[in-house]
Amino acid sequence: MKRQVLLLISIFCLSSAIGQVSYSIPEEMAKGSLVGNIAQDLGLDVKRLKTGKGRIYTGDSVQYIELNKERGVLLVKEKIDREVLCRQTTPCALHFQITLENPLELFPVTVEITDTNDNAPVFQKQxxxxxxxxxxxxxxxxxxxxxxxxxxxxxxxxxxxxxxxxxxxxxxxxxxxxxxxxxxxxxxxxxxxxxxxxxxxxxxxxxxxxxxxxxxxxxxxxxDATTMPLFSVNPFTKRALQKTPQ
Known part of the structure; x- marks a missing residue:
């Protein structure tokens, strides 16, 4: 069992070193927009994506990108708001893997989300x-x-x-x-x-x-500089002042 785990880790590291692909897209791209031709960039035949049951693995994160196996391309699955995704953190990027079976292959992919001027400065009080x-x-x-x-x-x-x-x-x-x-x-x-x-x-x-x-x-x-502020006197304080011996 231990040897199988080590073999799986070795395969993962090897494919990570060989198949690293990066893209850069602006935020707010419409759903279905092209991110990149992943089959071409990885040097894969589109048939391999189909027979290998190619899919995107994101772990626990939300999947903003989808794989179209028929065309061998990556597409925007959900419109991305950079400010919601990363706030002020820069660079802002999505990290995921393209996985293939028989044999197992893992290809790390990074998609950087660049900022667009979609927010105006706002004062909390008008x-x-x-x-x-x-x-x-x-x-x-x-x-x-x-x-x-x-x-x-x-x-x-x-x-x-x-x-x-x-x-x-x-x-x-x-x-x-x-x-x-x-x-x-x-x-x-x-x-x-x-x-x-x-x-x-x-x-x-x-x-x-x-x-x-x-x-x-x-x-x-x-x-007006000559206007002096007026202060009201508490009735009890007033009586006390009147009783104070001069």
Whole structure:
């Protein structure tokens, strides 16, 4: 029994070294799309796929690719969403084997799934409101939410713009995970008498073709510097203050 197991392992390793085939396809290809001519690339006769009961073995993973034994080709069985399959992991690839019987042959196959620009940057909130005193000093910072884009590389989030940019500018800080913290910084004094409300648009852009964007609207209310906040006094606190000897 032990010798049979060792023989099976030897056959597997030998066929793995000889028959390695790799393909690369973009995500979101339609069901039935051609991945590659596996019979030709492995140097097999199409008849061998039939007589050897050729099939795809994926282990426990979902089978996204199917084998057409009549044509000797691999086809897309289910539309593949790279972001669902691999999230931010790169490269993103499917690994499986073509198995044949009589004699036993195993051929490892790798299909890399490349990213397409199918997601626009998205802000979790569509609006953000600030109340800022006209006495706020130049350089005052206001944190903004960052956009999220599940695409990777050039298709992922690349830059932010803020318009109009008369009173505020953007400053980005790169985080340890590669994302960017977004700050809005006051660069020009506010004047309530001239402009009580300021409307801004923060735009997140990716680098794909065609380019995709997401926006968040920012509303700033300018407060009068001479207005002092009013505090209500608890009745019990008021009586205690009245009883306090002067």
């Amino acid at each position: 609006e953000r409101r600030f109340e800022i005193s006209e006495s706020a000093v130049i350089g005052s910072k206001f944190m903004l939410e960052k956009a999220i884009d599940p695409d990777i590389g050039q298709n992922g989030l690349q830059r932010y713009t803020l318009k109009p940019s008369e009173n505020f500018v953007l400053k980005l800080h790169t985080q340890a995970d590669g994302s960017k913290k977004v700050e809005m910084i006051l660069q020009k004094p506010l004047d309530r008498e001239k402009q009580e409300h300021i409307s801004l648009v923060l735009t997140a852009e990716d680098g794909g073709e065609p380019q995709m964007t997401g926006t968040m609207h920012i509303h700033v209310t300018v407060l």
